[in-house]
Amino acid sequence: MGAKKKHYEKIYKDFTADISKTFDCGRFCAPLNGGEPVCCDHGHAIPAASPAEWKVMKKRTDMWTRHKPVDDPQAMKEVLEIEETCRAIVCKGARHCERDNRLMACRSFPFFPYMTKEGDVVGLAFYWGFADRCWVMSNLHIVEKKYAKQFTAAYEMLIFADEGEKLAFMEQSANMRRIYSRKKEPIPLIGRKGEFLQVLPKSGGKIVPADPADYPKHGPYVSDEAYEAAVAEALEIYGPGEPWD
Numbered sequence: 001m002g003a004k005k006k007h008y009e010k011i012y013k014d015f016t017a018d019i020s021k022t023f024d025c026g027r028f029c030a031p032l033n034g035g036e037p038v039c040c041d042h043g044h045a046i047p048a049a050s051p052a053e054w055k056v057m058k059k060r061t062d063m064w065t066r067h068k069p070v071d072d073p074q075a076m077k078e079v080l081e082i083e084e085t086c087r088a089i090v091c092k093g094a095r096h097c098e099r100d101n102r103l104m105a106c107r108s109f110p111f112f113p114y115m116t117k118e119g120d121v122v123g124l125a126f127y128w129g130f131a132d133r134c135w136v137m138s139n140l141h142i143v144e145k146k147y148a149k150q151f152t153a154a155y156e157m158l159i160f161a162d163e164g165e166k167l168a169f170m171e172q173s174a175n176m177r178r179i180y181s182r183k184k185e186p187i188p189l190i191g192r193k194g195e196f197l198q199v200l201p202k203s204g205g206k207i208v209p210a211d212p213a214d215y216p217k218h219g220p221y222v223s224d225e226a227y228e229a230a231v232a233e234a235l236e237i238y239g240p241g242e243p244w245d
């Protein structure tokens, strides 16, 4: 059994909360990326929709189109990999974003459902490969409880419907445990109800409460000075860029 159109229709209806009501996180990462929020820039990651999600989305809007790069070998390779199971699609960019027509991937980023070895969803972990670009990953205290609850409900429904999704997120979580254990660092985790947690390294996956002030900061977000220096450097590279709304 796989996820069906009805699952995505429900997700689009029920998973609508913002990560934060106070902060528009794109305002922090975009100045370092030529004015485009990092997760809306297809140069950083090509969005993917399952076949069922694509069927639902293409009836709702013309904002998304299939992505068929022809002159970029790296992008062509990525698309081939995505298309083994999903559809590689691109939107019209942040200046034309239709909030109600964001993919599951847009609503979730920068998080994936963190799962135990037993296959239970215990919260939200981040895609650590983006920690040097995504401001949220250095500011997890801003994540709203409502967002965490809607995220968890959406993914539990998806995982229950689709064994492949479940196995993929179990593997992703196991990889994260391995990598953080090797670094001897705890995994920062947002719990199912928005509580602050951490997975201890080399502990077999033991989860304990955390103080969000202790969560690490990354890349240009380690301090105000580092951020200001990175913005100045980006201005030289990209110029001022265009605001997206």
Ligand code: SF4
Pocket: 025, 026, 027, 028, 029, 030, 037, 038, 039, 040, 109, 110, 133, 134, 135, 136, 137
């Ligand atoms: S989720 Fe991260 S990468 Fe995306 S807009 Fe917010 S700060 Fe930027």
Ligand code: SF4
Pocket: 039, 040, 041, 047, 091, 092, 093, 094, 095, 096, 097, 098, 101, 102, 103, 106
């Ligand atoms: S649909 Fe909106 S949130 Fe999703 S990638 Fe496009 S601009 Fe970003």
